[in-house]
Amino acid sequence: MKTAETTLQKWLGIRCDHWLDVMDELNIGAFVADGRRRITAINLSAQALLGLHKTEVLDRDCREVFTGVPCTVTCVLDHPDASGEKNPDLEVTDEENRRHLITRMATPITNGRGEIAGCMTILQDHSPITHLIDRLHYEEHRLKIILDNLDVGIFTVNRGGLINFFNRAAETISGYDRHQVLGKSFAMLFPDTETEDVCLLKESIASGKARTRCRGCMIDREGVNVPIRANYMALKNETDVIIGGLATFHDMTLAHQFNQTISNRYTFHDMIGKDPAMHRIFDMVSVVAPSDATVLVEGATGTGKDLMARVIHSASRRAAKPLVKVNCAAIPENLIESEIFGYVKGAFTGAERDKPGRFSDAEGGTIFLDEIGDLPLSLQAKLLRVLEDREFYPLGSRRTQKVDVRIISATNRTLTDLVNQGLFRQDLYYRLNVMRIELPPLAARRGDLPLLIRHIARSLCAARAVTPPAISRSAMQILLNYDYPGNVRELENILEHALIICREVMIQPDHLPDYVRQRNGRRTLQESAAVPARDAAEYHRILSALKKTGGRRQQAARELGMERTTLWRKMKKYQIRL
Structure with a gap:
């Protein structure tokens, strides 16, 4: 039994028990076996690792202690050439029933004649490292889940500005899938490389100083500028060396739209008119606005349907919530459903993530459906369901989504004619026509022209921070005689033209557009004879x-x-x- 230990002592120049103690100090398990594979010595670290006392191990065949194919196949007593090589991992269970993955490295012990007298084996437990790696993987996975479930966009870059992390909110805001941006310069997310946002992140990485609550724009996958509020900071390693940068950002689109609505808050004072028809409309709006009733606004192009919707919203209990406008005639028919109702991931080719629609954007507020007469028949039934049940199916979804919005619609077409032609659902028409407001053309309220001309001129000059010029009697007469087929909007365009051209203290006829001055201010274009x-x-x-x-x-x-x-x-x- 002692042959291997004696040989080892001669071979190493130290006693076997001293060698085992050294291994203990290094927290490395070690044992010695003789040529018959009988364990003759074992240190404390190996006993703890195996969960066995030395009395249970000494003089036992090592193959009984270390079971499994790897041990029998790679034994150095049979394969001396494998000396010093790490063998496949073995799994052992200690006395507390904890599993350990150990790596064995064995070296044969030879006597003076070159014969194998035994072997010495060290056992390295790398379970703590494995557990640490597993823990790090778990923490990394957990951190990614947390970051992916935040509603703030986050991306990180290395020192060269290449993106190495991109969370789900960043995907939603930018429209890019993370695989499309990882490894690429973060400058692709901004309109140009000189934009302030690029400079601020570069500055943070260079200086190590954070920049917070920065306002700017990100360019999404479709090339549309998205207003954002962002924070930028440098990322440092454990030795305080800067290794990259971090950007967190919020999509400010809705807030921007809301602020625009608030800053341009419309009230009854913006509705100018002394005509009896307009006063009847003012009285109706004062009653309708505080309610949640559905409103249908009818009128020719340029009569102020958009303004009417804003006035109603601003005077309602929903004034602090968004007013979202949808022009049903401006959106291609194949896109309008996904634009209005949103879609879920996989709804169609290219739908790589959920996207809320305009109804979701207007939650708690008002949605203004302009040009409702151009809404495709295929979508009219879906809109009817929203009106009746206050819920809808996003495109591609099997689950309904509840919605709390007020609906104001507008049209320059006669919906009853469209109903008779089978182009508009009768049941939808009745649902939209709970409260109907018909705006008269400007030609039908000529008594309001002097009032409107002065009001619009003052408003346009205020926006340009200039003093409004006077209007000569001859120029005013031309303006009063004109028919205004484009209604109030055309009057605004005419006055804006005159204010830009006029460099004097008074607007003269020459400052008005040519077509307004023709035939005493009445536009007569032959090609428009057949157009209402x-x-x-x-x-x-x-x-x-x-x-x-x-x-x-x-x-x-x-x-x-x-x-x-x-x-x-x-x-x-x-x-x-x-």
């Missing part, structure tokens, strides 16, 4: 854009701020042929 007066302004806008772009519809649509399909539909409506 209520649609004339839009008709002429389209004609003007088509002439300006040489008949190129794509450019004309861009000039008009509408989709190409919308332009084609309106050209068909007005029988405009190129």
Whole structure:
């Protein structure tokens, strides 16, 4: 039994028990076996690791202690060439029933004749390291879950500005999947590399100083600027060396829209008019606004339907919540459902994440459905359900979503005619027509013209921080004689034109557009003879854009701020042929 130990003592120059003590000091398990694989010595660390006392181990075949194929296949007593090599891990259980993964490294002990007299084996327990790695993986996974469930966008970059982390909220705000941005420069998220947001993050990384509550814009996957509020800071390692940067940011789109609504708060004072028809409308609005009743606003283009919706919202109990406008005629038919009701991940090709629609954006507030007469029949039933049940299905979802919004709709078309033509659901019409407000064309309220002209001129000059000029009697007469097919909006455009041209203290006829001065201020365009007066302004806008772009519809649509399909539909409506 002592042969291996004696040989080991001669081989190492120290006693076997001293060698085992040294291994104990290093917290390394060790044992010695003779040529018959009988364990002749074992240190305390190995006993603790195996969960066995030395009396249970000494003089036992090591194969009985270390069971398993790896031990029998790689034994150095049979394979001396494997000396010093790490063998496959073995799993052992200690006296407290805790499992350990150990690595064995054995070296044969030879006598003076070169014969194998036994072996010495050290046992390295790497379970603590494995547990630490597992713990780190768990903590990393847990941290990612936490960061992914925050409603604040987060991304991190290395010192070179390359993105190495991008959470789910950042995906939602930017429209990018994390795999599309990881490893790329964070400058791709901003309009240009000189933008303040890029400079601030670079500055934080360079200086180590945080920048907080910074306002700026991020550019999303579609190329649209998204207003954000962001914090930027440097990331440091345990030795306080800067290794990158961190950006956290909030999508301020709704807040921006809301602030715009508040800063441009409309009240009854913005509704100018002394005409009896307008006073009846004012009286109705004062009664309707405080309620949650659905309102239908009818009127020709430019009569102030948008203003009416804002006034009603501002005077309602929902004034502190968003007012979200949807132009049903400006959104392509194949996109309008997802735009209004939102969609869930996988609803269609490219739907890589859930996206809320306009109804969700308007939660608690008001949604203004402009040009409701252009809403496709396929969506009218879905809108009817919202009106009846206050719930809807996002595109691709099997679960309904509750919604608390007030609905105001507007149209420049006669909905009853559309109902008779089968283009608009009768039941939806009755649901929308709970309270109906019909705005008269400007030509029907000529008595309001002097009041409106002065009010609009003052407002335009206030916006430009200039003193409003006087209006000469001859110029005023031309303005009073004009028919205004574009209604109040056209009056605003005419006055803005005059104010820009006028460099004097008084607006003269020469400062007015040419077409206003023609025939004593009455516009007579032959091509508009077949177009109803209520649609004339839009008709002429389209004609003007088509002439300006040489008949190129794509450019004309861009000039008009509408989709190409919308332009084609309106050209068909007005029988405009190129």
